[in-house]
Amino acid sequence: MTAAEWKKRCQDDWGVQGLPAPEGLDWKSMYEAKPFGRNLLKNPSPHGLSKDNAPPEPELPEAPMDGPPIFQLEGDFSGWTTNTEVLPYDTSGIPQGAVVCALPQYSWFSMEQTVDLKAEGLWEELLDDFQPEIVIQDWYEESQLDDSIYQLHVKLLGADKSTVIAEHSVNPTEDCSAYSHTWKEVSHVFSGYGSGVRYIHFLHRLKNQSMMSSFYYTRFTDSSVTVKPIKTTP
Template identity: 65%
Template sequence: MAADWKKKCDSQWQLGAHGVLMPDSVDWKSVYEKKPFGRNLLQNPSPYGINHSVPPPEPHRSEIPPPPDQPPQFEPNGNFSGWKTSTEVLPYDTSGIPPGVVVCQLPQHRWFSLEQHVDLKAEGLWDQLLDEFQPEIVIEDWYEESQLDKSIYQLDVKLLGADAKTVIKQHAYNPEEDLDNYSHTWKKVSHVFSNYGPGVRYIHFLHRLKNQFMVEFFDTKVTDSSIIIKTSK
């Protein structure tokens, strides 16, 4: 029976043809049921309820403050289940204001962080595969070109060891936006981990989005985040 599950896995993903060793000690029934290859290991990849095949919604700027009895909005709207979220309030940027000039309103920026921790063995992968074959780990993300600031998006992905703390490989990305030319679309971010060395057991995925409040709340959205394990290396 165990041999049958092993054959099913080999047929499903062509593991032998890709040079993947298939030891009998692996629970092939569990691997087949969890289907760790070619699927997104992140939960809730589009927490704002939109995807990159549709243009991001244009922000509505009424420039009218909320009624006095209504608290201002500082957090984005969305379904963030599966994500650990946090907010960092940034100091006001007064660098461009000449001395003595009185400013009535300044934008307040905040980093909104979303992160997930992926247990690769719980997702159906096994030690020998991760240590010896080291399959490609493909990261993809799409963020909204909100133009709220020069820096509106940051990505930090870490491959972690068995203690879930030791960093074996890391990819960080912190782009700067072109604010001189208006553009409002989705921007793709991608990275492939390969030949990362033995010991990887977890992946920590974190992205930060810049939000702004000045009379009204405006956010930077993200969508179609993914971690996919390939049968190639």
């Protein structure tokens, strides 16, 4: 196929005409890179779970174990940069003079990664002039460990990886009055965000609980960052 034929194939398959592009763009390589419609995050389901199936019920230990609190998560987190922030014990509700045998200790487990949009097959003219929609989606387990178990922070960054062009944050409050162990969806669409976007920084935090060396954690699955060939500028 000629360069013109590859360009037409890209435009036909992506459903757009007249995409801004530099002279001599390798349309064959762009087509094979499939920059639109695929998940740009690596390892989106480290726990090996899917939103299409209910999250597994936590396994309760037969007897509490001795030793210090456990903060070890199960899963393959390759592709993510991870961090654990252990929170101080909450003693606010304990009456003065009361004897406490054990308290739950909470921690935030953070996972983040940065998507290089040019490395994924997008190009500067497309990002600056066309500004395609950037769709964020995530699913987290309604673990009911606390009234705050999930946070999401997504930033569209410039070429220097420090200039924030647009951002979106989510910090929901959970209803712990009724047990409903399901996946909860979080989503956002970036549009009309302006020129200069070259990277996407995706970070979410999930809360875990350790008590008497028993460890319970909040899982996530099917995280995604997708670019759609939909023009968002006037």
